[in-house]
Amino acid sequence: MNSPIVAVVGGGQLARMMAPAATALGITLRVLVESDEASAADAAHETVVGLPTDPDAIRRLLAAPHPDVVTWEHEHIPSEVFAACEDAGIAARPGAEALRFAQDKIEMRARMDELGLPNPPWHTVETEHEVEQFLAAHGGEAVLKTARGGYDGKGVRVIRAASEAHDWLAAAAKGGPRLLIEAKVDFRRELAVQVARRPGGGSAVWPVVESIQREGVCSEVTAPAPELAADLAERAREIALAVAEALDVTGVLAVELFEVEGALVINELAMRPHNSGHWTIDGSVTSQFEQHLRAVLDLPLGDTVAMSPWTVMANVLGGARGDLASALADVSDPGAKIHLYGKRVRPGRKVGHVTTTGPDRTETYRRAVDAAAIVRDGGAA
Amino acid sequence: MNSPIVAVVGGGQLARMMAPAATALGITLRVLVESDEASAADAAHETVVGLPTDPDAIRRLLAAPHPDVVTWEHEHIPSEVFAACEDAGIAARPGAEALRFAQDKIEMRARMDELGLPNPPWHTVETEHEVEQFLAAHGGEAVLKTARGGYDGKGVRVIRAASEAHDWLAAAAKGGPRLLIEAKVDFRRELAVQVARRPGGGSAVWPVVESIQREGVCSEVTAPAPELAADLAERAREIALAVAEALDVTGVLAVELFEVEGALVINELAMRPHNSGHWTIDGSVTSQFEQHLRAVLDLPLGDTVAMSPWTVMANVLGGARGDLASALADVSDPGAKIHLYGKRVRPGRKVGHVTTTGPDRTETYRRAVDAAAIVRDGGAA
Numbered sequence: 001m002n003s004p005i006v007a008v009v010g011g012g013q014l015a016r017m018m019a020p021a022a023t024a025l026g027i028t029l030r031v032l033v034e035s036d037e038a039s040a041a042d043a044a045h046e047t048v049v050g051l052p053t054d055p056d057a058i059r060r061l062l063a064a065p066h067p068d069v070v071t072w073e074h075e076h077i078p079s080e081v082f083a084a085c086e087d088a089g090i091a092a093r094p095g096a097e098a099l100r101f102a103q104d105k106i107e108m109r110a111r112m113d114e115l116g117l118p119n120p121p122w123h124t125v126e127t128e129h130e131v132e133q134f135l136a137a138h139g140g141e142a143v144l145k146t147a148r149g150g151y152d153g154k155g156v157r158v159i160r161a162a163s164e165a166h167d168w169l170a171a172a173a174k175g176g177p178r179l180l181i182e183a184k185v186d187f188r189r190e191l192a193v194q195v196a197r198r199p200g201g202g203s204a205v206w207p208v209v210e211s212i213q214r215e216g217v218c219s220e221v222t223a224p225a226p227e228l229a230a231d232l233a234e235r236a237r238e239i240a241l242a243v244a245e246a247l248d249v250t251g252v253l254a255v256e257l258f259e260v261e262g263a264l265v266i267n268e269l270a271m272r273p274h275n276s277g278h279w280t281i282d283g284s285v286t287s288q289f290e291q292h293l294r295a296v297l298d299l300p301l302g303d304t305v306a307m308s309p310w311t312v313m314a315n316v317l318g319g320a321r322g323d324l325a326s327a328l329a330d331v332s333d334p335g336a337k338i339h340l341y342g343k344r345v346r347p348g349r350k351v352g353h354v355t356t357t358g359p360d361r362t363e364t365y366r367r368a369v370d371a372a373a374i375v376r377d378g379g380a381a
Numbered sequence: 382m383n384s385p386i387v388a389v390v391g392g393g394q395l396a397r398m399m400a401p402a403a404t405a406l407g408i409t410l411r412v413l414v415e416s417d418e419a420s421a422a423d424a425a426h427e428t429v430v431g432l433p434t435d436p437d438a439i440r441r442l443l444a445a446p447h448p449d450v451v452t453w454e455h456e457h458i459p460s461e462v463f464a465a466c467e468d469a470g471i472a473a474r475p476g477a478e479a480l481r482f483a484q485d486k487i488e489m490r491a492r493m494d495e496l497g498l499p500n501p502p503w504h505t506v507e508t509e510h511e512v513e514q515f516l517a518a519h520g521g522e523a524v525l526k527t528a529r530g531g532y533d534g535k536g537v538r539v540i541r542a543a544s545e546a547h548d549w550l551a552a553a554a555k556g557g558p559r560l561l562i563e564a565k566v567d568f569r570r571e572l573a574v575q576v577a578r579r580p581g582g583g584s585a586v587w588p589v590v591e592s593i594q595r596e597g598v599c600s601e602v603t604a605p606a607p608e609l610a611a612d613l614a615e616r617a618r619e620i621a622l623a624v625a626e627a628l629d630v631t632g633v634l635a636v637e638l639f640e641v642e643g644a645l646v647i648n649e650l651a652m653r654p655h656n657s658g659h660w661t662i663d664g665s666v667t668s669q670f671e672q673h674l675r676a677v678l679d680l681p682l683g684d685t686v687a688m689s690p691w692t693v694m695a696n697v698l699g700g701a702r703g704d705l706a707s708a709l710a711d712v713s714d715p716g717a718k719i720h721l722y723g724k725r726v727r728p729g730r731k732v733g734h735v736t737t738t739g740p741d742r743t744e745t746y747r748r749a750v751d752a753a754a755i756v757r758d759g760g761a762a
Contacts, residue, residue, distance in 0.1 A: 002704050002706050003706055003723060004706055004709070016404065019401070020405065023397065023398075023400055023424040024662075024718070024719070025709060025719060025720075026705060026721030026723050026733070042384075042409060042426045043404040043426065045424065046423075204715070281405075282666075285663075285718075297709070298710075299709050299710055300709075300710070300715065301715060302715050303715040303716040307689065308688065324382045324407060325382050325384055325407060328406060328407075328675075328678070328680050329679075329681070331681065334667070334681065334683050334684040335666055335683070335684040337666075340382065340406060342382060342407050343382070344382065352407070357688075
């Protein structure tokens, strides 16, 4: 058969996890990986080694047989890549006009304000004086962010004094990433909601999930978010659909939210499969990876319903176990779905995740966390 | 990480469908494919092109970095391959002593008799006279089979006269496959049960399924088998476990059964993932493909429970649609899980399957059959 070809820029675990979905659907996944050791390198059907900043690598990614569509597993896509896609007549999804709101937090906040969607109080800052004024107006503590380049807690800093912004302000003045400052939201918890949208029209939203972060990195996700008021769940889904529509997102969009007293505030956007959606592989009829492929190929979207009353995903960050391959023998919970990303272990690096499903939330959560700890550190099976 | 390596002999859809499971677990799947066009070629992490009868191909399959284990996606494994594995000190699972009972139907029937497991009346035959005697003793109609080489209805012939056996008897006399004859079982329906067994001990059985064959080829599978008496379900699971244990099967074993008035009769054995178990990909906590990898690597086995009250798998055989890639746009049922094998369409060839899950059996069945028909022939979405 003449398989559709999806080209992906970026060879991390998000591209890797698209491969099983592509295999099932008979889609050829061609991935631009930074090296042969990349997480996606083995799993992809075809690989091109190179960086997105390398015009020759992009040329090979788009070469005949041409991909039907090009998509991304991260936001750091140079504008030249979009130009190359346009020159080649190949659709880039999500497109440059959408992706810039996931690339740049200042653009994102400004657009959310325009759309009347719930931002925290925020402002761009260029001087310590501006930082000081913002701190004074918002309780003496705030979140400083670089507009571009951040992920997993990087590019984010909680500050209590303007002096703590000094280095980033200096870097910004020298042409480094612009800065914004946000009021520290006194949230009850963090939620996330994912939606897929296809260019031909049609969207599908997964259940709203609760996400627990540790040191700025996602640690566990529970689907659905426990005891979430029905009106807030509905509001979260409305926000996701409104963002997807207004920004003309194609593919999967993740909206991270803060739940505050009876209301929601937008935290971040990602226009790709996202850690908060890994639970869908084992817990939903359609995984975010299959859905992303369907959406960017403008195919009918799959059912986003959960298969089980509770699904819990626990990340595995690099820990005491040096080689994760040995973990497979140690996890004896027969319902623990282990996902290893084929990456070298480094402390704190995301190297895998474990998902459990079940009728009891507490038990399902405990099983996921226990299995992830065994994968990470070893210990009793 | 130092991924475990599983080598697979045979590059059809069964090897292909092992790849997503291997990717999730961080296992490297190295597949011996007959050509670059093989179903598994794109999906496998590493491929070796060649036939199992080619010693050089086997050498490359077993070369450094050496696989941890070698397994099969079909039964047609020359004894030289087992010898090569033994020479290289690499485990072959299932082993030669087990696999011969899946390779040779005469050996299988004889062994089932020894074990006191339920065979139909049967006999080896070498002459028309023997065929005539068997027909006379069993109602004038019987099933003639070649002991080796059959699949999907090939090597099986229902006969009513000894003359219909003439060509096969002549071939057998000239060194072709030996023949056996079996009483035609007046069955209510066909069932199948799958079990996984690891060398270190431990087995796991999936729910018993009902399998509907059309023209000798599996057409639909319903899990669990509807309205199956509890004692028969228990008996089916006992048979599967007894066969796995007695034959020292490692990996996944499928036992195809006939349900007759209040009893079961063994039809065939397969020591590998099997068409009757494709439903487990979308319908069970652990798919037969993940479980086979776990079992042959002697890892803890996964949970075999169903995720939904009903799961129905419908095969897609080659039909009116010439290129299946176009089918993805035509199936609008959001819960239809489409699996395409990347094979060229030929009439009647297995080229994919569709799985649906749901609370209502009739509806779930209808959805699977409808979606498979759209994939096969096109038509309204």
